[in-house]
Structures are given as structure tokens and as C-alpha cells.
Amino acid sequence: MVERSEQILLEQARAGDEESFARLVDTHAGRLINLGWRMTGSREQAEDLAQEAFLRLHRSLGSFRGDSSLSTWLYRTLSRLAIDHLRREKLKRKIFFFRGADSEQADPVDIAPDPGAGPGEALLAMETGQRVRRALQQLSPQQRAVFTLRHDEGLSLQEIADALQLSLGTVKAHLHRAVTSLREELHDLRERIGS
Amino acid sequence: MKRTDCQPELLTLYHYHELEETERQRVADHLADCSACRKELEELNRVLRLADTGRLEISNLERQQFTQRVSAAGRGRKRSRIPAWGLALSSATALGLTLILLRPGITPQPQPPQQQSSPIFADIDMLQNFDMLDDLDLLENLDLLQEMGDLG
Numbered sequence: 001m002v003e004r005s006e007q008i009l010l011e012q013a014r015a016g017d018e019e020s021f022a023r024l025v026d027t028h029a030g031r032l033i034n035l036g037w038r039m040t041g042s043r044e045q046a047e048d049l050a051q052e053a054f055l056r057l058h059r060s061l062g063s064f065r066g067d068s069s070l071s072t073w074l075y076r077t078l079s080r081l082a083i084d085h086l087r088r089e090k091l092k093r094k095i096f097f098f099r100g101a102d103s104e105q106a107d108p109v110d111i112a113p114d115p116g117a118g119p120g121e122a123l124l125a126m127e128t129g130q131r132v133r134r135a136l137q138q139l140s141p142q143q144r145a146v147f148t149l150r151h152d153e154g155l156s157l158q159e160i161a162d163a164l165q166l167s168l169g170t171v172k173a174h175l176h177r178a179v180t181s182l183r184e185e186l187h188d189l190r191e192r193i194g195s
Numbered sequence: 196m197k198r199t200d201c202q203p204e205l206l207t208l209y210h211y212h213e214l215e216e217t218e219r220q221r222v223a224d225h226l227a228d229c230s231a232c233r234k235e236l237e238e239l240n241r242v243l244r245l246a247d248t249g250r251l252e253i254s255n256l257e258r259q260q261f262t263q264r265v266s267a268a269g270r271g272r273k274r275s276r277i278p279a280w281g282l283a284l285s286s287a288t289a290l291g292l293t294l295i296l297l298r299p300g301i302t303p304q305p306q307p308p309q310q311q312s313s314p315i316f317a318d319i320d321m322l323q324n325f326d327m328l329d330d331l332d333l334l335e336n337l338d339l340l341q342e343m344g345d346l347g
């Protein structure tokens with residue numbers, strides 16, 4: 001359910017108060033961009049998707065009933081946009097025989113080493129970041145969405161099922177396949193890093 | 196859950212605390228007995244720790260800029276909807292007028308084709324007669340032969 005303060009902002013935004021809408025965007029922007037970034041691996045794409053999600057909210061202000069919380073609504077919208085985006089990207093790669101994003105396309109924030117670590121550790125951290133990122137890219141769009149929403153965003157499987165309009169059983173299956181796939185992709189890295 | 200009932204998919208749900216209490220207890224009992232599943236769970240935990248990629252840090256300034264961009268785009272879309280409504284309204288009016296004109300009794304009856312008396316239509320008709328064009332070529336060749344004959 002929508003919180004009282006958020007409800008007031010929504011009412012004001014619905015009445016055409018752009019400042020209230022901007023405050024809603026400001027409140028949710030950080031989490032939404034982060035979700036987009038985890039799902040697409042690109043900050044630019046994440047911001048574009050988040051922007052589109054907010055614009056859809058702007059367009060739907062009149063019909064937004066507040067049955068679910070605003071953050072859930074935004075998560076759901078962004079997840080679907082991200083899945084569509086990843087599917088299109090996958091199709092493009094198939095068409096052009098392009099094998100995923102290479103290391104030079106990786107987000108610098110993602111691969112930046114921990115400044116406090118030594119050179120060897122920094123290199124390993126960088127490699128780990130790249131490998132994890134690549135492993136995540138191997139997942140199907142829906143697996144990636146389910147994994148991100150559960151692992152990074154902490155949504156329950158039932159919330160994910162509601163957000164993505166999937167059955168609970170399908171969400172469980174996606175999560176298990178995603179985890180299995182990550183284990184296979186990161187097998188050697190796991191052994192090198194140890195516990 | 197017996198020792199032989201190793202179910203890796205349940206370990207994933209166990210890790211994420213997504214099992215009902217009774218099932219969670221069954222898996223916990225199984226783990227106490229099964230070293231293979233314990234090892235499996237440890238490896239799972241290790242991989243999933245690796246998958247913690249951290250958060251993208253967004254500064255206040257970046258967030259403000261993003262908010263401004265979204266607000267501007269929202270205003271832009273709102274404005275662009277007004278001409279769209281105008282276009283839709285004018286299209287509907289045009290459609291309505293067309294439907295009124297096409298009502299029986301108002302629809303003009305098809306007229307029999309009029310005689311095309313204009314000179315341009317006569318020219319077109321003549322051009323369509325290719326036999327005549329062939330004859331013109333023959334006449335030109337005849338003139339040429341006559342000229343050559345005169346020259347000897």
C-alpha cells in the first residue's frame with residue numbers, strides 16, 4: 001500500500017503539480033537505477049529504463065490506484081522494461097553474431113578495484129567483477145530478473161512472481177537455473193578465491 | 196528427507212530462506228546427515244557471495260540531474276499529447292463528414308464517362324496507336340533512300 005506522504009505527493013502530482021512528481025522521482029531514482037544497472041550491466045541503459053518507468057508512471061497517474069506500493073509498481077515496470085530490453089539485445093546479438101559485451105564495454109564502476117586492496121587483490125577483484133558480470137549476462141532475461149530481484153533487491157519470490165506476472169513455481173525454477181548457471185560459469189574462480 | 200533424497204533445488208531455496216518452516220526443518224535435518232549436500236550448500240554460499248556486485252553509487256547531484264531530465268521529458272510528453280489530440284479530433288471530424296456524404300441518397304451516382312474532346316486526349320490516343328509510329332519510321336527511311344538515290 002502507498003504510504004501517506006507518498007499518497008499526498010501522488011495526489012498533488014495527479015492534480016498537475018510537477019514539483020510533487022519530481023519529489024517522487026527523486027525518492028525512488030537511486031533504487032530504480034540500481035535495479036536497471038544490475039539487470040542490464042550498463043549505467044546508461046539503467047538510467048534510460050528508469051526514466052521510461054517514471055514517464056509511464058507520469059502517464060498513468062490518473063489510473064494509479066495505489067493497490068501496490070509505488071516502489072513495487074516501479075520495480076515491476078522497470079523489470080518488464082529490462083526484460084524486453086535484454087530480449088531485444090539478445091536477438092540483436094544473434095542476428096549480428098555478436099558475442100555479448102566485452103570487457104571494454106564493461107561499466108567502469110563495476111570493474112573498478114577496491115582502492116584499499118593491494119595490486120594482486122585489486123587485479124583479482126577486477127577479474128572477479130568481470131567474470132561475475134559475464135556470468136550474469138549468460139542468464140536468460142527472466143532468470144536474470146528473478147535472480148537480481150531476489151539476490152540483490154531482497155524481494156520475496158512471491159513478490160517477484162507478482163511483479164513479473166509469473167507463477168511461483170516458474171520463479172523458483174528460474175532462480176534455481178540462474179544459481180546453477182552462475183555456479184558453472186564461476187567454477188574455476190570459486191576454486192582460486194577459495195572461501 | 197532421507198539421506199538419498201538430495202535435492203539441489205531445495206538448497207537454493209534454503210539459502211534464500213524461501214522454504215516453508217516444515218520443509219526448511221526437513222532440509223536442515225538432511226544437511227545434518229548428508230556431507231555431500233553440506234558441501235554443495237557451502238559452494239553455493241561462496242558463489243553467491245561472489246555475485247554480490249555492490250551498489251552503484253549515485254551522488255545527490257547526479258540524482259537531481261536525473262530528476263530534472265525525467266521532469267522535462269514528462270512535460271514534453273504532456274505537451275506532445277495536445278497536438279495528437281487535435282489531430283485525432285480533426286481525423287474523427289473528417290471521417291464523420293465522409294460517412295455523412297456516403298449515406299444513400301447523398302452519395303453522388305456514378306456519371307457515364309464524358310467524351311474526351313480535349314486535344315491532349317486526342318494526342319494520347321494517337322500515341323497509343325503504335326502501328327502509325329512504325330509507319331512514320333518507314334516514311335523517314337523512304338526519304339533517306341530517296342536522298343541517297345538523288346546523290347547517286
